[in-house]
Amino acid sequence: MNRLPTLFLGFFLTFLSAWLGLILIPTFQIGALKPEVTEDGGYSPPSPAGSAIAGESVYAANGCVLCHTQQVRNKIDTADGQYGWGRQTVARDYIAQRRVFLGTMRTGPDLASTGASKSDPAWHHLHLYNPQHFATGSLMPSFRYLYKTQKILGQRAANALDVARLPEADRPPAGYEIVPTRDAQDLVAYLISLNRSYSLKEVKE
Amino acid sequence: MKPETPLPEKDTPAIGVDPSLEHHDEAKHTYTADYSEGIDVNRVHGAILREKSDPQDGQEPIPLWIIAICLAVMMWGGYYLGKNTANFRSDVFDTHAAQVGGPVTTGPNATADTKAEGTAPASPEKQLEDMIKEGKSAYGSICASCHQAGGGGQAGQYPPLAGSEWVLGDKHVLVPIVLHGLHGPITVAGATYNNNMQAWGATIKDKKMAAILTYIRNSWGNKADIVTADDVKALREHFKDRKVQWTEEELKALKANPPK
Amino acid sequence: MSAIGTETTLGQEYSTAVPHYRIEDAAERSELDASTRFPVLLYLGSGLFWLLVGTVFALIASFKLHNPQLFDGGTLSWLAWPRVRTAHLNAVIYGWASTAGIGVGIWLIARLCRTPLRYPAIVIVAGIFWNIGVAIGITAILAGQSTGVEWLEFPPYVAAILFFSYILISIWTVLMFYYREPGHIYVSQWYLLAAFIWFPWLYATTYLLIFAYPVQGVLQAITNWWYGHNVLGLWFTPIGLASAYYFIPKVIGRPVYSYYLSALGFWTLAFFYAWNGGHHLIGGPIPLWIQTVSIVASVMMIIPVSVVAINHHLTMTGNFHYLITSPTLRFTVFGAMSYTLVSLQGMSMAIPSLNYITHFTHYTIGHSHLGLYSFYTSIIFGAMYYIVPRLTECEWPSANLIKLHFWCVFYGSALMFVCLSIGGITQGTMWLTKSGELPAFQFIDTVQSTIPYLIGRSVAGTILAIGHVVFAYHFGLMILRMGQRTGQPTLFIEPAKA
Numbered sequence: 001m002n003r004l005p006t007l008f009l010g011f012f013l014t015f016l017s018a019w020l021g022l023i024l025i026p027t028f029q030i031g032a033l034k035p036e037v038t039e040d041g042g043y044s045p046p047s048p049a050g051s052a053i054a055g056e057s058v059y060a061a062n063g064c065v066l067c068h069t070q071q072v073r074n075k076i077d078t079a080d081g082q083y084g085w086g087r088q089t090v091a092r093d094y095i096a097q098r099r100v101f102l103g104t105m106r107t108g109p110d111l112a113s114t115g116a117s118k119s120d121p122a123w124h125h126l127h128l129y130n131p132q133h134f135a136t137g138s139l140m141p142s143f144r145y146l147y148k149t150q151k152i153l154g155q156r157a158a159n160a161l162d163v164a165r166l167p168e169a170d171r172p173p174a175g176y177e178i179v180p181t182r183d184a185q186d187l188v189a190y191l192i193s194l195n196r197s198y199s200l201k202e203v204k205e
Numbered sequence: 206m207k208p209e210t211p212l213p214e215k216d217t218p219a220i221g222v223d224p225s226l227e228h229h230d231e232a233k234h235t236y237t238a239d240y241s242e243g244i245d246v247n248r249v250h251g252a253i254l255r256e257k258s259d260p261q262d263g264q265e266p267i268p269l270w271i272i273a274i275c276l277a278v279m280m281w282g283g284y285y286l287g288k289n290t291a292n293f294r295s296d297v298f299d300t301h302a303a304q305v306g307g308p309v310t311t312g313p314n315a316t317a318d319t320k321a322e323g324t325a326p327a328s329p330e331k332q333l334e335d336m337i338k339e340g341k342s343a344y345g346s347i348c349a350s351c352h353q354a355g356g357g358g359q360a361g362q363y364p365p366l367a368g369s370e371w372v373l374g375d376k377h378v379l380v381p382i383v384l385h386g387l388h389g390p391i392t393v394a395g396a397t398y399n400n401n402m403q404a405w406g407a408t409i410k411d412k413k414m415a416a417i418l419t420y421i422r423n424s425w426g427n428k429a430d431i432v433t434a435d436d437v438k439a440l441r442e443h444f445k446d447r448k449v450q451w452t453e454e455e456l457k458a459l460k461a462n463p464p465k
Numbered sequence: 466m467s468a469i470g471t472e473t474t475l476g477q478e479y480s481t482a483v484p485h486y487r488i489e490d491a492a493e494r495s496e497l498d499a500s501t502r503f504p505v506l507l508y509l510g511s512g513l514f515w516l517l518v519g520t521v522f523a524l525i526a527s528f529k530l531h532n533p534q535l536f537d538g539g540t541l542s543w544l545a546w547p548r549v550r551t552a553h554l555n556a557v558i559y560g561w562a563s564t565a566g567i568g569v570g571i572w573l574i575a576r577l578c579r580t581p582l583r584y585p586a587i588v589i590v591a592g593i594f595w596n597i598g599v600a601i602g603i604t605a606i607l608a609g610q611s612t613g614v615e616w617l618e619f620p621p622y623v624a625a626i627l628f629f630s631y632i633l634i635s636i637w638t639v640l641m642f643y644y645r646e647p648g649h650i651y652v653s654q655w656y657l658l659a660a661f662i663w664f665p666w667l668y669a670t671t672y673l674l675i676f677a678y679p680v681q682g683v684l685q686a687i688t689n690w691w692y693g694h695n696v697l698g699l700w701f702t703p704i705g706l707a708s709a710y711y712f713i714p715k716v717i718g719r720p721v722y723s724y725y726l727s728a729l730g731f732w733t734l735a736f737f738y739a740w741n742g743g744h745h746l747i748g749g750p751i752p753l754w755i756q757t758v759s760i761v762a763s764v765m766m767i768i769p770v771s772v773v774a775i776n777h778h779l780t781m782t783g784n785f786h787y788l789i790t791s792p793t794l795r796f797t798v799f800g801a802m803s804y805t806l807v808s809l810q811g812m813s814m815a816i817p818s819l820n821y822i823t824h825f826t827h828y829t830i831g832h833s834h835l836g837l838y839s840f841y842t843s844i845i846f847g848a849m850y851y852i853v854p855r856l857t858e859c860e861w862p863s864a865n866l867i868k869l870h871f872w873c874v875f876y877g878s879a880l881m882f883v884c885l886s887i888g889g890i891t892q893g894t895m896w897l898t899k900s901g902e903l904p905a906f907q908f909i910d911t912v913q914s915t916i917p918y919l920i921g922r923s924v925a926g927t928i929l930a931i932g933h934v935v936f937a938y939h940f941g942l943m944i945l946r947m948g949q950r951t952g953q954p955t956l957f958i959e960p961a962k963a
Contacts, residue, residue, distance in 0.1 A: 001655065001728060002648070004643075007655060007658060008662075010732065011658075011659050011662055014732070014735040014736045014739065015663055015666060015667075015699070015739060017736065018691070018695075018736075019670070019739075022691045022740060022755065022759075023684075023691060026687055026755060027684055029752065030681070030684060031681050031684055032681065033681065059613065060611060061609045061611050062545065062548070062609065062611075063547020063548060063551050063611060063613065064613075065615065066551070067547075069825060071748075073749065073821075077817070077821050078821050078897070082899075082903065082904040083904065089749075091682060091683045091750050092682075093750060094682035094683050094750065095681055099679075099685070100682055101613065102683065102749060102750070103825075104745060104825065104829065105826075105829070105830075106825040106826070107530075108912070109908050131533070132533065132534075135909065137913050138533075138912065139531065139533055141539055141545060142534075142538060142539025142540075143539060143545070144540055145539060145540055145542040146542075
């Protein structure tokens with residue numbers, strides 16, 4: 001092994017073999033999956049709407065993937081089915097997403113189907129503002145920097161947070177309201193779009 | 206020609222001025238001539254001087270038992286690959302599906318064929334069984350994240366369903382709760398909760414809602430009569446103009462005076 | 466190497482009656498070291514800077530995790546836990562580990578190729594751009610431009626800067642090998658050449674497949690973890706092993722036990738390691754065969770790992786007493802033993818039955834720190850203790866500071882590993898515990914159960930931080946030429962005189 005060409009060839013072939021096996025062949029196999037067409041002509045998985053797509057970037061930039069997974073494993077070997085996270089997820093569940101956030105840590109619960117059970121934007125905004133108040137014992141950091149406190153001009157904003165549901169210390173002074181920024185709205189739209197209620201033939205429910 | 210000055214020993218004084226070393230002596234060919242920085246060679250190169258030679262490769266052969274382990278591990282690898290790749294199918298994601306040779310349900314209805322729609326009406330027992338299966342599945346994906354898989358709720362946040370007087374009571378009160386949601390304080394099984402339950406009428410259709418409610422009324426020690434899709438449909442029609450969530454007061458009034 | 470007799474070189478004649486070295490070698494080494502001085506110190510120094518930066522982020526993230534209201538309570542976007550944690554990861558991976566690793570690699574390549582550092586401008590420019598890239602990247606992450614792809618959070622424009630630097634280093638490496646002294650290529654050189662060539666390929670391919678021409682759906686995740694695991698296996702592990710293979714035999718003055726074991730270990734690592742990536746996705750929404758292939762490859766790693774361990778062990782046999790005195794050897798051997806441990810642990814974590822318990826828990830974080838800190842960072846520390854005196858021409862001023870550094874590293878990393886492992890197993894087993902048909906614990910209870918271990922991790926992190934500050938201070942003294950002017954090395958204790 002004292003000759004450079006032999007070494008180079010070896011490096012190249014070993015690297016190539018894994019690239020072929022883990023990247024290229026899977027790309028041929030699952031690189032162009034198509035959604036199922038439902039009875040009413042829609043798609044499973046459904047395509048997300050605009051705000052939800054923008055929300056993917058907010059989810060990415062604020063590191064939500066560091067604590068939350070978006071993959072539900074099989075219910076026989078694991079307890080993933082016991083926490084209300086929906087059915088087992090398969091490859092086709094992710095084809096409508098531009099960015100995929102499968103995640104590797106569950107400091108918080110799985111979010112693959114969070115929109116199925118938590119589809120109220122108001123709850124999401126309040127929870128992002130003060131996680132500990134809406135999930136006692138949570139270690140989730142507050143994302144209140146995604147919200148701004150502003151003076152009420154005339155009428156309350158339609159999407160202002162219902163401050164009556166916040167603890168005293170978080171409520172703004174009288175005459176002020178807490179409003180989500182664009183990022184917060186997109187993020188919540190994205191979270192609500194995460195919904196695996198449809199079925200696929202690989203995983204019949 | 207050998208130099209007469211011996212090589213510096215390890216414990217020669219540090220910073221220094223050993224004139225004999227600095228002196229360039231042509232006859233003696235002292236090597237400071239090449240490294241004439243005018244400073245103590247011993248200090249400058251002490252680290253390098255005391256080094257042992259660069260590593261060499263020994264020529265011991267590979268012990269036989271290492272080769273044996275390699276072969277054993279490779280055999281295991283081959284066996285495992287054969288058993289758990291499902292012929293490299295792209296639609297098999299876990300070993301249970303692999304064992305039956307193809308995709309298989311892993312939901313709670315894993316062994317049942319659960320296409321209940323469009324089939325001929327079954328016996329009441331079978332009907333109940335089917336509803337509960339469907340209800341359990343839907344409960345798991347929609348309700349369990351707040352009310353928990355065991356119907357126990359979360360202290361301080363979400364009320365329990367097991368042993369809840371609202372769940373076990375009149376279905377004409379229960380169905381509206383799920384249709385329109387609930388806010389404000391409510392007492393359930395002796396404890397007060399002050400949270401917000403969203404309206405589910407738009408997202409859950411009659412049949413599924415009936416299944417879920419039948420399931421929660423008959424699980425975790427609960428026992429109450431079933432809720433049918435017709436029940437849900439009728440109540441949805443009755444309250445079709447309602448847009449706001451229920452409060453406990455309104456529910457108590459409803460309980461005293463149920464519709465129809 | 467016989468050292469008796471006289472030989473002529475450099476126009477001089479020298480007595481070679483002293484065993485263990487030849488004067489020509491010493492003269493040559495002196496020239497090599499002088500040629501590497503600025504570039505290597507640039508990389509080591511900037512690496513150490515990023516280690517301190519990464520340590521600050523680590524402490525903030527660690528304390529904030531079990532105490533979410535700490536500091537700003539969520540009002541400051543750049544202090545948000547996810548951003549700080551991401552900044553920590555990138556500062557220590559790309560800022561500390563890669564930079565210092567390249568510095569050690571440059572020094573080793575010059576020594577082993579036995580040629581003075583050629584084209585220093587290439588590595589210096591690469592180093593400057595590298596640091597610029599990392600600085601911009603960390604700022605971008607704190608400003609909210611993280612890509613959200615784990616281990617690839619730097620925005621693509623920063624990745625382009627880093628890639629440019631990687632390519633320069635690759636080219637430089639090939640040039641050095643081209644100009645090397647002909648003859649035997651030592652095992653460390655295989656590892657370094659491989660690492661410095663593989664990494665740009667890996668980096669470029671991954672960025673193309675995830676960001677430029679994104680592959681569909683879960684393929685992004687597969688590509689992500691093919692990359693993530695290869696950063697460990699084809700970049701950091703080879704640099705660490707190259708260093709261990711150099712310093713262990715070097716310090717004790719014995720040859721490596723077996724060339725054949727070295728070769729077997731190298732090629733099995735090259736082949737199997739790159740297939741491991743899918744083990745990060747066991748149980749996930751990727752085809753079973755990919756998971757299986759990665760599980761098998763992970764278990765096959767027992768071959769290179771045990772081969773390297775045996776090779777090192779049999780080299781050291783009879784020479785363990787050097788661990789009492791030599792800082793370089795102690796850090797390196799601690800690192801090499803940690804390598805064996807973390808690899809065996811990793812293999813076990815790839816087995817599905819254990820994976821179902823540990824996946825998604827803090828156990829994985831304990832594992833990653835065992836690898837990147839106890840193994841890789843320790844070996845780099847050991848290498849730095851050896852290299853820096855040769856470049857600054859003075860010895861480490863304080864044996865006590867070295868001792869403090871070592872014990873901070875040892876106890877800090879051991880405590881972190883123990884806390885996170887127990888915390889992770891607790892979390893995982895709680896998830897699986899059933900009471901009848903239903904889960905025995907609510908999810909929030911499992912989160913709460915980890916808190917004592919997270920606090921333990923914060924304590925461990927503080928211990929490690931002390932070690933880093935001590936080492937950085939010590940390094941600073943050396944750079945300022947305030948080290949000891951002596952020919953004697955700074956050892957833990959002075960060896961007993963015969």
